[in-house]
Amino acid sequence: MGSTSASAYGNDGSAGIGRRDLIKRSAALGLISIPAASFLSACASSGGGGEDKAKAGKKTGKNPLGVNDTERMEFVLFDGGFGKEYAEDAVKIYEKNFPEAEVKFSATQKIQSTLQPRFNQGTPPDLIDNSGAEQMDMGVLVGKKQLADLTPLLDAPSYDDPAKKVRDTLRPGIVEMGQFDGDPVWILYYAYTVYGVWYSQKLLDSLDATYPETWDEMLAVCEKAKKRGIAGWTYAGKYPYYIPFSLYPMIGKVGGRDVLDAIDNLEPKAWEHPAVKVCFEAYYELYRKGYVLKGTPGLDHIQSQTAWAKGKALFLPNGSWVENESANVIPADFDLAVSAPTGIDASDKMPFGTIWASGGEPFVVPAGARNTAGGMEQLRIMLGEASSRNFTSKVKSLTAYDGGTDGITLTPGLKSGVAALEKAGENVVNPRLQDWYVQLQKEKIGVSGLGEMMAGRLTPAEAVKKIQNFADATAKDSSVKHYKHQ
Template identity: 85%
Template sequence: MGSTSAANHGDGGLGRRDLIRRSAALGLLTLPTAGFLSACASSGGDSQDKAAAGKKTAKNPLAVNESAQMEFVLFDGGYGKEYGQDAVKIYEKDFPKATVKFSTTQKIQSTLQPRFNQGNPPDLIDNSGAEQMDMGVLVGKKQLADITPLLDAPSFDDPNKKVRDTLRPGIVEMGQFDGEQVWVLYYAYTVYGVWYSQKALNALDEQYPETWDQMLAVCEKAKKKGMAGWTYAGKYPYYVPFSLYPMIGKVGGREVLDAIDNLEPNAWKHPAVKTCFEAYYELYKKGYVLKGTPGLDHIQSQTAWAEGKALFIPNGSWVENESANVIPADFDLAVSAPSGIDSSDKLPFGTLWASGGEPYIVPAHAKNGEGGMEQLRIMLSEASSKNFTTKVRSLTAYNGGTTGISLTPGLTSGVAALEKAGQNVVNPRLQDWYVQLEKEKIGVAGLGEMMAGRLTPAEAVKKIQGFADEAAKDTSIKHYKHQ
């Protein structure tokens, strides 16, 4: 998602988070079509042209064919492409006889779907953005390679430490869909939440609101000064969950989010969901949402917010890089966990959503999958992680990589938010497991309609529960559950 992209994204994200996701900065809304799903089912068998295995050595633990071409397709979103290009240079230095074909696109699905169908996909893909391929479908159709060999390989920096032992908590588990195999490596580490200017909050003589009554009071104060309380990506309202989902988890406990992910009957009818929907609907009803927000895309809403037209925006940590050209130097960017309702909430203030974003995959039919995994091994080194963090103002899946580099305001705030959250970090999986349900149905047809005032909270709950029930009964899609 980041920009899944998010979802996200440099998801950043949905991805991110890709997630998300995404992770991931998310681009235009285009979702996997039925044609894509059926095409995956009938894609070609193993490529006849797979590269022969290379010689396994201490420097080449994945036995990469040293002269085989390696193809890497990167999502060109909120995190840009420079970090990928820099990592490719290291691959080329380590394998001087190999050629690397590196390209970027925002249209991951429409660009790569035909190649999956033909059994001729690239070796490494940053599967992020709004045109993210549905990973639940790819796993279900056996289109992805298990990346356990990468995780069990010696890390790039320390041969006595496996790659898996250098990763942040939750990264390996996020790549699992059904059992022990790992299908996805989320490269960015995204902090989702409510983003704001500390300078603007100070000008109102306010602290970040911890309860919803306090939130409404801050929004009222902002309104009196001619500033909206909130804006969001109205055209892509699946950004709203970046703060709404962890709020639901805070109010009702993480088991409410697990039930939603598991597509359990009546999961959306839990009182915590209803309460949080009603809270967000109050922002609309009281006129605290920037006028015209339902017609804004992610860039337009972020720009309006950076210009001081709105105080708060739900987003992922890719926003600092994606909006760098419009955020004023003295903005003092900060992120907080979502406000709760009151002291009866199940989890304390500080509960937030943080997870892997920018989902990287190695296709099952890649010609040089070992090369794709080796490229990821390079990217999970301390030097590559520091390079990413320095250049794009975001953390990576590598557990470290911040020593000795000066962190930007948003990143400093994100690290502090993670420390405050402690064990109270939630990780909703809908955006990974059911991309179409999350973006098109829950996001656009449900939350988007409610936040625009076209559905009441009760109607939105009923509609979204209906979408979840349809997905639960749909035998054409693979279903996943929290273990």
């Protein structure tokens, strides 16, 4: 396992069957982290709490959700790439609006281990930023009815303009992302994340190169970098579910949106689609030709980002939080940029510029929380223009609020992300595996599949087979709530 078959590759190291040949032949044939199980069992045994609900307050123009103005509100934030200052600032607005209410705010990187016992006891906090390596499985939370429907928040008057509902102030796709089974909205993704390939424009210019649009061009750029002692790529080897941030939209670009939808829907043989195979083979070439920074499989996200920021590697698959998360190591003249993933060639189903952009940083209000109205009100405040602008200016990322950039000097990465979105236009994809099936995405596909392939311990064919088996097992698992694109 993991050894490259001599018959699969030519003497020059190139794929023997040929990337283009595979796509063309298939077209002619018409073919084209942490364990969540413990949380699953815990949720199944949880009574959901909620017996001790806070008394409702009086609904007014300034208090449309009827928050009890003397009731305690607890907010637990994931302490990640965006930091916690933006949330602390929003909490101050809540405290100003409800001066008699006690507010408990805390931030942690250990969301599941900290909050799972509280879900079991029926005493979860009122608002949670459910993110990070210890993210609680969204599919499990929804399936076990652990979350409150956020429709009251979305239908409430927006914080700035009572004539507009909150839902009417959000970026396209945000409401739909929070849905799992039709109308209820269980999650509000606060950040608007641009996923893709991040790099230093200065370093790319020094190689006398432009960002590659085809895979042959990508390999040529990586070869240029290698001759200068610079690796073409690095990534979070310990958390290889970062790899899909560029790989998934590449698969969509090569094979079309339907390929990604079939993968999300856990359809049989979805991972065996020719577009998946050709993209896996393309990424595997990075490993085989020595274009991946040595030691990458042992690096965590911070270590890989630091090596990249120091110029040891040219390209990094990541999300737009990387600009803030790596701010202390990115040189002032780095000229941070992001691009949509490189494709295979002109035969790709979608144009160059096709990118993954979607809501990130999922906020939820537990159904068993004591003060659900308070949790939703805190979110309503955060979705106001002032809080949105504050977030964007402080963490260099867009929010779900459709605006909030007026008067802000955009940082290089944010400016590049906005430009990438403009270039993409309608060609934006949004794979759902990472929120529908967290364990499958992170542990199975990421660590056991892609991570092993990129470390050279699986061939692309072996990785495809292994991942398809993981997907099939999830599809057949009656204890897992299943979701499909509507």
